[in-house]
Amino acid sequence: MAAPLKVAKIVNNGKTVRTAEPEEVEQLEADQHPEETHSYVPHPDYGLKYVSRKVDGVDDFDILQQCMDNHWNLLMRGPTGSGKTMFPMAWAAIKGLNFYAVPCDVSMEPGALTGSYTPDGEGGFRWQDGPVTELARNGGVLCISEANFMSPKIAASLFPLLDHRRELPLIRHHGEIIKAHEKLLIVTDYNPGYRGTMQINEAFLNRFPVKVQWDYNADVENKLVKSMELLKLAREIRKSTGIKTPVSTNSMMEFIRISVLLGYNFAANNFVNMFETNERQSVSQILDVHSTLLKGEIAQIAKKELGPKADTVVPDRDFDPAWKMKGLTADDFEFEDD
Numbered sequence: 001m002a003a004p005l006k007v008a009k010i011v012n013n014g015k016t017v018r019t020a021e022p023e024e025v026e027q028l029e030a031d032q033h034p035e036e037t038h039s040y041v042p043h044p045d046y047g048l049k050y051v052s053r054k055v056d057g058v059d060d061f062d063i064l065q066q067c068m069d070n071h072w073n074l075l076m077r078g079p080t081g082s083g084k085t086m087f088p089m090a091w092a093a094i095k096g097l098n099f100y101a102v103p104c105d106v107s108m109e110p111g112a113l114t115g116s117y118t119p120d121g122e123g124g125f126r127w128q129d130g131p132v133t134e135l136a137r138n139g140g141v142l143c144i145s146e147a148n149f150m151s152p153k154i155a156a157s158l159f160p161l162l163d164h165r166r167e168l169p170l171i172r173h174h175g176e177i178i179k180a181h182e183k184l185l186i187v188t189d190y191n192p193g194y195r196g197t198m199q200i201n202e203a204f205l206n207r208f209p210v211k212v213q214w215d216y217n218a219d220v221e222n223k224l225v226k227s228m229e230l231l232k233l234a235r236e237i238r239k240s241t242g243i244k245t246p247v248s249t250n251s252m253m254e255f256i257r258i259s260v261l262l263g264y265n266f267a268a269n270n271f272v273n274m275f276e277t278n279e280r281q282s283v284s285q286i287l288d289v290h291s292t293l294l295k296g297e298i299a300q301i302a303k304k305e306l307g308p309k310a311d312t313v314v315p316d317r318d319f320d321p322a323w324k325m326k327g328l329t330a331d332d333f334e335f336e337d338d
């Protein structure tokens with residue numbers, strides 16, 4: 001016997017519009033969270049922790065405000081961990097605006113951003129806005145992250161929203177055309193030339209009147225990274241022609257945090273492991289040159305952060321296996337052959 005034909009109603013505002021196409025039914029069944037809303041106002045902590053910068057003399061938040069007021073899309077180009085995503089997120093947190101970061105990936109279908117039909121629990125289906133549609137209707141900050149992982153199909157589906165039309169056509173939703181909300185800000189970021197990325201389409205780039213280079217920023221890092229020596233070390237590595245792996249702002253913050261909690265040796269090895277195998281020797285050599293001063297600075301930070309507990313976290317102690325700590329030696333163990 002042939003498999004029963006899947007027939008489902010498409011319901012909008014309580015009215016049956018038409019029966020669903022089989023591919024729509026499949027998509028509906030795959031969707032487990034029909035009631036989900038996508039955007040959210042980021043936690044105030046993002047606003048508090050974010051360190052602002054000036055871009056060519058202009059306060060970074062002023063750029064976002066002007067972009068929102070004038071309907072200019074903003075494109076940010078810069079290395080990993082330079083704060084490209086945190087920046088609009090922090091602003092949204094401070095302004096109480098809804099925010100959504102689209103994680104671009106080549107296999108994403110436009111419906112994941114614009115919307116799809118989902119089961120209504122009564123045998124029918126209803127339209128569920130995707131994150132881009134939700135923000136286009138209600139306003140907020142739409143961040144299209146790592147745009148150079150975006151498929152041309154997705155880019156093309158966003159063209160009318162990104163250009164002077166500021167419209168989002170929902171072909172699958174009986175051709176509804178959404179006029180973008182007055183207070184919709186669209187920000188895109190990407191890391192140029194990283195592995196697995198694609199060339200960004202010129203027509204896409206052309207839809208961003210404001211383009212800023214978002215590199216690691218010395219003023220920002222001086223505030224976020226509490227060790228001068230680590231900053232010096234990172235800048236030396238970044239300048240070194242033979243080392244291509246980026247030293248992100250957050251990797252320095254993590255170096256200090258990990259040192260404080262797990263000891264300097266662990267953090268130093270962890271830092272070196274971030275680099276490509278062929279770069280590690282050079283990184284270790286640079287690290288060795290800075291290690292004495294770096295350990296001292298980290299010991300000071302640990303004292304401040306941990307208070308009396310800091311004595312138990314000696315930054316340069318070796319990590320002994322548990323059995324060595326118990327006073328046992330390798331001779332106390334019998335090892336079985338493989």
Ligand SMILES: Nc1ncnc2c1ncn2[C@@H]1O[C@H](COP(=O)(O)OP(=O)(O)OP(=O)(O)O)[C@@H](O)[C@H]1O
Nearest residue numbers: 049050051079080081082083084085086220249250
């Ligand atoms: N200006 C800043 N203020 C506070 N923290 C920052 C700042 N810049 C970077 N950071 C730290 O770096 C982390 C990474 O930032 P973010 O995710 O915004 O980088 P990104 O440029 O978007 O990186 P990627 O290109 O990999 O997505 C943040 O979570 C934060 O810890």
Ligand SMILES: [Mg+2]
Nearest residue numbers: 084085145189
């Ligand atoms: Mg990012």
